[in-house]
Amino acid sequence: MSDAQKKFYLTTPIYYVNARPHIGHAYTTIAADVIARRQRLLLGTDNVWFLTGTDEHGQKIQRSAEAAGIPPQRFADQVSEQFRSLWQRMGITYNDYIRTTEPRHTRGVQRLFAELYSRGHIYLDTYTGQYSVGEEMFVDGPPGTIGPDGKPTETVTEENFYFRLSSYQAELIDRIEADEDDPKAFRIEPEARRNEVLSFLRGNVAAASSTEGVILSEGGKAAESKDLRFSSKGNPYVPGALKDLSISRSSFDWGIPVPEPAASRTTKKHVIYVWLDALTNYMTAVGYGSDDPAQQEQYKKFWPADLHLVGKEIIRFHCVYWPAFLLAAGVPLPKKVQAHGWLLFEESKMSKSRGNIVRTETILDAFGSLLTPKPVLSTSSTASSISNTVSSRPERSGVEGSASPEPPPPPTKAEQDLFASDVLRYFLLREIPFGQDGSFSFDALVQRYNSDLANGYGNLVSRTLSMIRQYFSTGEAVGRLSGYAPVPPLENDETSFPLNEAIRSSVGVVLGRTNEAFEENDFGRLLESVWSLIGTTDSFISEKAPWKLAKLDSTDAIITLRQVLYSAAESIRIITALLYPVLPYSTAKVWDQLGLGDIEAAARNGELNDLTWGSLKPGTKLGQLGPIFPRADKGLIQIMTDAEQNGSSTPPTPSKFVDEKTTHTAPAPSDPTHPGAAPRTSLLPHENPGTQVGASSAPVPELARPPAPHSEAPASGVFAGSAASDTQQIAIDDFVKIELRVAKVLVAERIPKADKLLRLEVDLGYEKRQILSGIAQWYTPEDLIGRRIIIVANLAPRKMRGLESHGMLLAASHGEDGKPILATFAESDEIELGSRLK
Template sequence: MTQKNYYITTPIYYVNDKPHIGHAYTTLACDVLARFKRLDGCNVMFLTGTDEHGQKVEKSAEVAGIDPQAFCDRVSQSFRDLAATMNISNDDFIRTTEPRHVTAVQALWQKLAATGNIYLGKYAGWYAVRDEAFYQEDELQDGPNGQKLAPSGAPVEWVEEPSYFFRLSAWEQPLLKFYEENPGFILPASRRNEVISFVKGGLKDLSVSRTTFKWGIPVPGDEAHVMYVWLDALANYITAAGYPDTASEKYRHFWPADLHMVGKDILRFHAVYWPAFLMAAELAAPKRIFAHGWWTNEGQKISKSLGNVIDPVGLVDEYGLDQTRYFLMREVPFGNDGDFRRSAIIGRINSELANGFGNLAQRTLSFCAKNTGAAVPQPGELSEADEALLAHADSLHPRMGESLDVQAIHTALQHWFDLVDAANKYIDVEAPWTLRKTDPARMLTVLWCLLEAIRQLAILAQPFMPASAAKMLDQLGVSEAARSFAHLGEAGRLRAGTPLPAPQGVFPRHVEAAAQEG
């Protein structure tokens, strides 16, 4: 059977400041999906990286008193460090200042020019440095002291300069046709409707070069211009796939990308500009853009001025890595906005991980350590309740897979937790501690069924909580070679007599440190 290829990307993160919870959230969602696909037997390429050009970076470097490249090197490293802290399994990390990217973007520009999609003109209009975006007059709002503001709240300035333009207006109808023929291209559905409405409102040609600053990729043949940062940044996805060598094995395997994961604030660039650039360059568009929501902090919008920015490294230090990963993926319907609350993360850790899955495994394994010779017991004939629990466990992989294929990560985790819940009810009803005295053979069957449910839960927890799931599988005596999804269900059933190591708790309860007395 041919191995399926799967290419997933985060947006590349802008290096004007250090990473925050939004960056961790997007990257973590991609990591979960990439790990799930790998365990499912796919050949995965998972890309993340940093977007390092543009006026905003040039200004941030100036404020820091260092040259732009040194500034980018420093901030880009902080994104690599975050990926390591969060146990992210990316296969590549791209920087837009790399030679491979400069080569790819200049090749894309030349292709767009050769197909007549780029022309030289003059730009006069409103530009927001903070957003690196142009805005129409009717999109602006009035701010304090007569200042005009972009819809994002960023201040805008009037810019007049020579500029190359991309013929975006020519791609209005082809884009609408593409959206109609590919209904799953933009998810969630509410975001798809927003994009279609925006395109139907009319597309104007897009300014794709600047002459008033220098920190960017030079336009081929006209080095007075640097490329607009979004044309430069979006092309990272094809750079990493091997462009401009479209005949390479890598490009043929991985382009078009299966999924670009983005925050809702950059959906327009990915769902309108990017497919238009690709169509104009006679390249395939990606298969899906998924736009997720934003986090607030205890009900408040997160902002530097309020001092309530959530540092993901701080969360990991306080609550644990896998606990943080689980909470971020579990708490909010993926695609919606979410509110970070301390009480919520502590509640999930204690009720679902410690009392739910952790306690289920701990009491089952501890009971086996004392009553089955610290080995997997030999089951007898299965009852209806046993069959029901095993059928539930065996059906979990396809149900989680279906949810993750539409990026419903929270739904996949709900399916997972439903089995935790079912297994806890089963142990309470079957009561192996009573069977030990009344029906020891039946006790062995119940314990085997519980161990088998825990095995499948642990295998399917790997994309979400890799280190904790590995510890759990170690305690079940499951070899490294038997942890892929091919071993779920009957194919990997626990064998009687397999030694079980001494059980150790994997999910401790989170206890708040006592408040300091004044």
């Protein structure tokens, strides 16, 4: 392994401090913590750097502080401390916590701005337009236009610095399209987000190709024209689709000042807007811009970042603007950006306006209350060894031993928080496919906890270790075995363990699956694989019935009993090592009960990497036994619900999982040179306009478009049809005008604020196109990806929710409200994409 491969640097978004954190923030941070813990196992503690922090500049922070009657810095201090305290409460193992108000960050941002300016990538321009003083924003319209604050606007001229983003269209496309092993490749995951970014960068290829009268296909050889160019991979794009970007503002001052020599050219003081400010945190945190030799060495070691974790709605900032800034400055690009989906609460997107945001503290307090003192078995001079657990009914545990004469001390608040944090970690990572939208509910949380943790992993540990202790510490069974050596590991004497092959084989399969899942950050598949091993081990115990073997007056039965319990304990050791990155607190308790000591020390010295069957040394003394996951009563659901309804007077934090209502209704400027316009770019929709920026939820430097009314797009085509009896007859000449073709669904995803709409990208063989369809209540995105469907290919384009739909799906349904059944072809059907139905 080269020196460059012996490090791993990953980041979360930096969270915007206009209010307090919630489980949306926790989701991203938990995922990052799991990855960091896993990488430390592989590379060592000193070679992994995990960054999180807060984004604290911008006009919204300034306004929030004014509303609170305190200075912006004090406001940012208070909210940032809430994030930091929550991460500490949850046991998040970040290496650094960056704040964009820190001097080290200010210094680095100004250095990057100066570098871009000196290289000629930043220029000054002016814009004159109508300005709403009350809302501090430009709006379209003639002088005297009524602004979003209900008052007439003023004619204002504002100068802005612009970044030459348009210069990087072709290079960005080439790097994103590059093969994974290409050193210049810029990786974006999942594929749906990669396709989204490429679609944005390529522009409206379909419209341009139609104008030029050429038919294009992936890798096609059509000649370039004034309206089309081709990437290195031969894919078409529209030159000029990417426009320059405003990166400074002079209408407010809560930000990092533009440095010299650029500052001397302006008539007013400019601050660097959050596009450039927030994103640069990823470099300033590891030493960019520092004159300290130690910081310079750290930057040299860890940059470029190996992984940026972001929400899908801020993918554009990280995959278009950020790499363009770095290319212009001559800085290496991060290796990969991975986006996750939205978190839905009770099947609705978490929204400040809906009041359905869940605070992480609610879950920590509720589940932490389960961790109360329980009776445990005391450790004595006759403590059992591995071949040796605790249950009055070991065939199915739940009661974990007889009462200790000296009960352990009550758990501390920190222990309760870490236990509850494990519960939340497990639920979010098991329940939500990383990269897709996922649902959260208190009911599902409690159900998953009881079924998987209490009745699954926890019960397996309890019943196994209970029987080891019960059968091999004192009593007649052990007396008959005096003089026998400890049972050897399987690999030393396979003839002694013929009945363990099922578990051993399962372990090998699971190790292969979990390694792949870890590499792909596929947490759901990772946990599913581990739980399959838990199920196999549990079934093995039930099949061999050690409680029956213990009653037999036979030396062979007792040896078999030792073999069975050793195998179960060894399986638990491997399961626990695999689960450590996900459940650090709970696995520490299991590791200790196995008699293996401190799991953090085991992580540092490489013991958790030893997953070879038989590495658990026979004769190892068990630790003090006790409950791992006490069952949760359903009353916990009501406790959490009540806590959220009573809530806190502090509003939850709008973040990447939040629909935040804009405070105005003014239309967006159409002039791309307008400093309040959309980011001087074209086709990619901004899913949460006016609220997201950089690595956070900061307001964007351009004018936010008003939210569309929250009503469903009208049904169309087959979904708006009337009853069969009302069908209007048409002539054959009308029918032949309809062009039905076979297409394959490449991408399918939900559209924010449109509960019925899905956005699809389909392949027709000769071209790819976008189609919007009102089938979200019947089909999930996962149901559609890869299907061969029939579409109406010559339907006139139609705009819905700001997106253009080029076609319509063909489906059948029974009755007005019946579920539409898509007309599809099987993969085995020998029909080419684009084939016309006649």
